[in-house]
Amino acid sequence: MNKIDINKPLQLADGTPVRIATALPMRGAAFCIEIGKNDNGRSEGQLRHFKADGSHIHGDIPDLQNVPEVAPQVDITKPLEAVHIATGKVVPMIFDRMSPVTSDRFYTKTAPDGAWSNDAWDLDGQDACHYKAWTIRNVAPKIDWTKPLETVDGQRVELLPEKSDDGEYWRVRIGVSWGVRHYSEDGKHRFGDQPDIRNVAEVPAPAAPALDLTKPLQTRDGRSVVLITSEGRGKYPVLGYVGDDTGPTSGTSEGKYQAHTAQRDEDLVNVADKPDVFYGSIYRFGDVNTWTADNVSEFPSEEGRATVKVTFPKDGKPTVELL
Structure with a gap:
């Protein structure tokens, strides 16, 4: 009989979940357990007493045992490496395909020892070619000790x-x-x-803002768009005229020109709010003159005069450029 580890999950031999009870075990018993919720017909919350070897004190219900630990599964979507059992040698491996015969076996593009016949593996990491010299596992993620x-x-x-x-x-x-x-x-x-x-897991960058069909639109490459309707039918319900086109162009509700592509010039986006821009010259003794974009070039910065372009975005702090 295996030793019972009360710090790990427990069950009866028939799969009934149990937990260590707060009550003291009766004379001759090592553990007092409480029956958990189950489908085996046992009363939830009932107390039972077991010896140190997991057998019931009276022998009339299944033995107590630790819940069997499930062998770790290899994640074929992540980097793999084979480990030689005897020497500890590590060889990078590349997933090739799943077995067409069984769902718990896969193949790598090569074998760790170069033998074409040693490229099959079980999902628990064992060598499926029966040589038993190698195991396969996921590559442990490297730690960047300069980050949190x-x-x-x-x-x-x-x-x-x-x-x-x-x-x-x-x-x-x-x-x-x-x-x-x-x-x-x-x-x-x-x-x-x-x-x-x-x-510490890095917080992903915020997703791109959703398309607001109540605000002005343009294509990703800057062409103007006149919205006809956003209530069309099917996968592409948004219709609009692009530039000088006489025929409408359609898109998804997210603005994609083609639903299956990541990004195209024809995608619809909101027109960015234009910032407010100020041009002016500040003189040594505090005088200020303002200019337009057309004439500011006539007054460049020089001794005693600083000519600047100040950009005020709709949100955030302004930026200053010395001209």
Whole structure:
């Protein structure tokens, strides 16, 4: 009988979920458990008592056991590498195709040892060619120690200025603790009893603003658009005249000329709000003259005079350009 680890998920041998109860076990038992919600006809919340080896104290219900751990699956959409079991040699691999016969097997473009017959793998990472010399896994993401860090369970990580005395480990503090921990380049704790470290996920750039069909439109390459209707039918409900065209052009409700493409010159976009622009000269003793775009070139900056172009966007701070 396997040893029961009460710090890991538990179940009965018939799959009934259970948890350690707050009540003390009866005499002769090591664990008191509470039956969880189930479809096996057992009363939820009922208490049962088990010996240290997982057998029931009276032997009349299935044994207690840890929930079997599912073998990690290889993610074929991410980078792969093969590892030689005996030597630890690592070889980059490239996914080729899934097996046409079974859904839990795939092929790589090459075999790690160069043999064409050793390129099949099970999704649990095992060599499917039965040589059993290699396993395959996803490449562990590299850690950028110059960027914000956290543990895999979300605790803040403070990177200390100097590495360990032997130069092999990064020194960090985790959460609010003042204790110094040592981590390898790949984010593993030196002794394996602390959570792994990773980079804090970067917040993606905000999505492009949605097309506002109540505001002026143009094509992505700058041609004017006169909107006819946005209530057409089908995949391309937006209709409008582009430039001097006599026939209408259609687009999706998001403004795409072709729904399956990322970006085209013919896509519809809102006309950007024009900023307010000021031209003027500021003199040494505080006098100010204003100019237009047509005549400002006649008054360039020189000793005692600074001629500037000030741009005031609709949102944000103005910018100043010395002319």
